[in-house]
Amino acid sequence: MYRIQIDRSLCSGFGACAELAPEVIELDASGNATARVGVTDDPAVLDAAAACPMAAITVIEEEAEAA
Amino acid sequence: MRDPTFWILARASGLTAYVLLTMSVLAGLVLKSRPFGRALSAATVTDTHRFLAFLGLGAVALHGITLVLDSTVHISLPALLVPGLAPYRPLWTALGVLAAELAVVLVISFPLRKRIGMRAWRRLHWATYGVFALATVHGLAAGTDTPTPWAFALYVGAVGSVVFATAWRALNRPVRPPTKGGHDVPNTDRPLTV
Numbered sequence: 383m384y385r386i387q388i389d390r391s392l393c394s395g396f397g398a399c400a401e402l403a404p405e406v407i408e409l410d411a412s413g414n415a416t417a418r419v420g421v422t423d424d425p426a427v428l429d430a431a432a433a434c435p436m437a438a439i440t441v442i443e444e445e446a447e448a449a
Numbered sequence: 450m451r452d453p454t455f456w457i458l459a460r461a462s463g464l465t466a467y468v469l470l471t472m473s474v475l476a477g478l479v480l481k482s483r484p485f486g487r488a489l490s491a492a493t494v495t496d497t498h499r500f501l502a503f504l505g506l507g508a509v510a511l512h513g514i515t516l517v518l519d520s521t522v523h524i525s526l527p528a529l530l531v532p533g534l535a536p537y538r539p540l541w542t543a544l545g546v547l548a549a550e551l552a553v554v555l556v557i558s559f560p561l562r563k564r565i566g567m568r569a570w571r572r573l574h575w576a577t578y579g580v581f582a583l584a585t586v587h588g589l590a591a592g593t594d595t596p597t598p599w600a601f602a603l604y605v606g607a608v609g610s611v612v613f614a615t616a617w618r619a620l621n622r623p624v625r626p627p628t629k630g631g632h633d634v635p636n637t638d639r640p641l642t643v
Contacts, residue, residue, distance in 0.1 A: 395567045398491065413567055429487060435480060437492035 384427050385442040386417045392438035399430035399439055406430070407439075415439070455519035460594055462511040463545075464603065467588050469505035470552070471607040473498055474581055475614050482618040502556050509549045541591035548583035551576055581611060 386406065395413035403426035410416045415438065431439040476498035480491055513529040516522065524542070528534035530550075532543035555577055562570040585608060594600035 394562055432487040433483060433491045435491045435495040437490070 383421050383423055383444045384425075385421050385444055386419070386427055387440040387442070388415050388417055389438045389440070390414055390416075392436045393434075394436055394438075396435050398433040398435070402433055403427050403430035451520065453521075455515045456521045459512060459515040459519055460592070462508050462515060463588065463592060464594070464600070466505050466508035466512055467584055467607065468603070469501050469508055470581060470584055471611060473501035473505055474577060474611050476501055477577065478611075478614040478618050482614070482621045484617065484621075499556075499559065502552070506549075506552060506556055509552065513549070538591045541587055544583045545587035545591060548580050548587055551583070552580045555580065 388407070393414045395409060395415070397409055397413075397415075399407045399415050400409050403424060406419060406422045406424050406427050407415050407417055407430055415434075421444065427439075427441050431441045476494055479485070479489070480494045480498055483489075483491065513524075516524045517526055517529065522535075522537040524535045524537065528542075529546065532546040533539050535542040535546075555574065558565060558570060558573055565573070585604060589595050589604055592600065595604070
């Protein structure tokens with residue numbers, strides 16, 4: 383599982399993240415990135431974080447909780 | 450005998466500025482098309498892109514100052530700011546002045562991007578191609594080193610690499626849904642990119 387943190391003071395709305403991980407990150411009405419969910423198992427968030435020109439996205443890998 | 454120091458510095462700094470501009474443009478294109486994928490973080494490329502642009506402006510400043518100090522070509526301080534005032538190859542030096550002024554606007558626009566608005570900022574950033582084209586023509590036509598094989602090769606290499614990287618970027622555009630034109634507020638389901 384990946385926990386997503388977006389530093390909105392750094393986000394400038396370049397939009398690369400929303401393009402690479404549209405299931406997880408979207409741009410809000412003001413053009414800033416916002417996470418649709420807090421945690422995800424979609425590895426596309428790793429690409430989204432690496433593609434952010436402002437390093438605004440932090441992805442923390444977490445152990446999946448046993449069901 | 451006339452001291453050639455400033456003349457040599459003026460030529461060297463002009464060519465250095467052009468190389469730095471080229472490298473900054475290439476870094477900007479790497480940032481957009483991401484040919485190295487996750488191996489190279491976009492934030493690192495952004496820093497490199499901005500640093501090269503900043504160094505380039507420093508080299509341009511040195512280029513202008515040394516041309517004023519040198520007596521081979523007569524360029525006054527106002528001629529550094531007003532295109533067409535320099536008596537030496539007026540049109541070609543004017544293009545250099547315009548390129549430098551546009552480059553200053555582009556560098557200043559980055560910290561102001563949120564105030565300008567990202568959409569307008571992106572449009573403005575396309576002017577970088579104008580800076581590169583103006584600087585190329587300026588260097589080729591006003592530069593006294595152009596007839597030498599090494600300088601000519603430098604221009605050919607710079608233009609070739611920027612054309613190649615631009616073509617790469619154009620061919621590797623992410624697939625995205627069709628956008629409705631003409632509104633400033635981005636749609637949440639339609640990510641914006643240059």
